[in-house]
Amino acid sequence: MKIIVLVKEVPDTYGDRKLSLETGLADRAASDAVLDEIGERSIEVALSFADKNPDTEVVLLSMAPESAAGSIRKGLAMGASSAVQVVDERLSGADVGLTAKVLAAAIERTGFDLVIAGNQSTDGSAGVVPAMVAELLGVPQLTGLAAVEITDAGVSGSRATDDGVAQVSAGLPAVISITEALPDARFPNFKGIMAAKKKPFEVLSLDDLGVTVDEAGVPHEIMTAVSEKPPRGAGVKITDEGDAGVQLAEFLISNRLA
Numbered sequence: 001m002k003i004i005v006l007v008k009e010v011p012d013t014y015g016d017r018k019l020s021l022e023t024g025l026a027d028r029a030a031s032d033a034v035l036d037e038i039g040e041r042s043i044e045v046a047l048s049f050a051d052k053n054p055d056t057e058v059v060l061l062s063m064a065p066e067s068a069a070g071s072i073r074k075g076l077a078m079g080a081s082s083a084v085q086v087v088d089e090r091l092s093g094a095d096v097g098l099t100a101k102v103l104a105a106a107i108e109r110t111g112f113d114l115v116i117a118g119n120q121s122t123d124g125s126a127g128v129v130p131a132m133v134a135e136l137l138g139v140p141q142l143t144g145l146a147a148v149e150i151t152d153a154g155v156s157g158s159r160a161t162d163d164g165v166a167q168v169s170a171g172l173p174a175v176i177s178i179t180e181a182l183p184d185a186r187f188p189n190f191k192g193i194m195a196a197k198k199k200p201f202e203v204l205s206l207d208d209l210g211v212t213v214d215e216a217g218v219p220h221e222i223m224t225a226v227s228e229k230p231p232r233g234a235g236v237k238i239t240d241e242g243d244a245g246v247q248l249a250e251f252l253i254s255n256r257l258a
Contacts, residue, residue, distance in 0.1 A: 001152065001172075002057045003046045004107055006117035006130070007039035007075055009068035013122055035071040038118025040078070040185035042178055046116055047079045047186065049150045057081045059110060063091060063102050069201070076196035077188030083199070084110055088206045096124070100132035105209040107137060114155060115175040119144050130177035140170035146181035 012032040043060070050056035060075045060083040062068060072083050086106055091098070107115060115134075120127035134141035145157035145168075155176055156169035188196070206212070238247045252258035 001049075001053065001055070001113045002059065002111055003049070003114045003116060004059045004061050004110060004112045005039070005042050005046050005075070005080065006103060006115065006133075007043065007060050007062045007072060008036045008121050008123075009033050009062070009064050009071040010036045010121055010123040013037075033068065033071060035074050036118065036121050036123075037185075038121065038178070038180065040075070041180065041182045042116045042118050043075050043078055043080060044183055044185040045148055045150075045178060048183075050079070053152075059084060059112075061103065061106055061110070062086070063094070063099060063106075066203075073196050073201070074188060076199045076201070077192040078186055079192060081199065082201065084202045084204060086204050086206075086209070090206055096126045096129050096132065100129050100136060102206070102209065102211060103129070104133050104136035105211055106204060107133065109204075109209060113172045114150065115173075117175070117177045119177045119179050130175055134175035137173070137175065140174045142168050142170055142174065142176045145176055145178050148176065148178060148182065 010033070012034045043058070046056075046058045050058050058080040060072055060080050062072050062083070063086040064072070066085075066087050069085060072085055076083055084106055086102055091102065094102070115130075115137075117130040117133075119130070131141050131143055142155060142157055142159070144159050146160055146165075148155065148157040154169060154171045155174055156167070157176065159166045159168055160179075236251060238244050238251070249258065
C-alpha cells in the first residue's frame with residue numbers, strides 16, 4: 001500500500017506570529033519554522049500501519065519553499081520512505097483552492113492508495129484542504145477523525161458530531177484527515193536521522209505537475225489592507241456608586257457588545 005501524508009512547515013506556535021505589512025502574508029522570519037504538529041500525528045498514523053505491514057510505502061508531500069526541506073526531512077527521520085516537495089516561486093501566497101489543486105496534481109503523479117492529512121494547519125487553520133483534495137481526486141473523504149483503522153481494502157474511523165460520535169468508513173483509494181485526538185508522533189532516533197539523508201527526496205515545480213503559469217497566477221483572493229494589531233489599552237474601570245449597572249450597560253452598548 002502507498003500512503004501519502006500531507007505535511008506543512010509552519011511558524012512555531014511558541015514564537016511571534018506576524019503578517020508582513022507589505023504583502024499581507026505571514027512573516028515566516030518572525031519565528032522559528034517547524035513541522036506542523038498535526039502533520040506529525042498524521043505521519044504517526046501512517047507509520048503505525050507500516051510497522052505492522054512491511055510492504056507499506058509512506059510518502060511525505062509538501063507544497064513549501066525550498067527552505068522547508070529540513071522540516072520535511074524530520075518526517076523521513078521518523079520513518080517515512082520518501083518525500084516529495086513542490087517548490088515554485090509562483091505559489092507564494094497561494095490560497096486553499098490553488099494549494100489543493102497543486103497537491104492533488106502531485107498526488108496523482110506520485111500514485112496513492114490513501115492520503116492522510118491533519119484536519120487543519122496551525123497557521124492558516126482553514127480546515128478545508130483535505131476535502132478539496134479529495135474532491136479533485138474524485139475519491140471518498142473521511143475528515144476530522146478522532147480514531148482511525150486502516151486495512152488493505154479500506155479505512156474507517158470515528159468523528160465527533162453535535163449529536164454524538166459518528167462511525168464512518170470508505171473503500172480505497174480515499175483521503176482522510178485526523179484530529180489531535182490521535183497519538184503523539186514518535187521522536188526520530190539517531191539511526192533514523194542518518195538514514196533520512198539517503199532517502200529519496202523529489203523536488204517538483206508547477207511545470208513538472210502540468211499546472212500552467214496562467215492557472216497559478218490567477219488571484220483567487222485579494223488582500224485589500226493589513227495593519228499591526230493596536231496595543232491593548234488600559235481598559236475602563238467602573239466604580240459602583242449606585243449606578244454601576246447603568247455604566248456597564250452604556251459601555252456594552254457603546255462598544256456594540258450588547
